[in-house]
Amino acid sequence: MKLNKAYKCRLEPNAEQEIILNNLVGSARFVWNHMLAISFEMFAKNEFINATNLVNKIVGLKNNPEFSFLKTSSNAVTLQQKIRDLASAWSRFFDPKVHARLKENKKKPKKPKFFK
Template sequence: MAKQNKAYKFRIYPTDEQVVMIHKTFGCVRFVYNKMLAERIETYAKLKDDKEALRKVKHPTPAKYKTEFEWLKEVDSLALANAQVILEKA
């Protein structure tokens, strides 16, 4: 007898406050991802001929941007950290 797979669907009904927070979080994650990507592209353009120096570059973390952009402190730091992880995998 074959095992049957089951699937579950969940639906959430966020409050108006939660909807605002979700939008802020997605916006901040998108901003941090794009900012980090732009810095990596810029670093690569400067160091593309020096492979050794390129390997030694320390890329910034999302925490670096919180001092410059205060509004990033409003959202969950793990969401911003995941943007960095996703960028590194890409």
């Protein structure tokens, strides 16, 4: 018998930890949005979009003096993971098997039982 367990935990950071967490989350969100814009440009130019191409662009982004906060207040691993997540989303977008599975699994909405 398979037994599923779930644990709930609550983060209660102090003021310093809260600032650090907000900086990490904010820089990850910034990199996601910026790389999404770059990937749209790559898509328009018919360039291949994958994790390697996008991760290589992080170095240029960090070296840009406008985005110097990426060097100081972010972790490279979290930024790379956001890029991998974005590349995974693009690969699922281009995968014909996923589209076929979505078309195959379309079901009619069921009427609620109380309408009988």
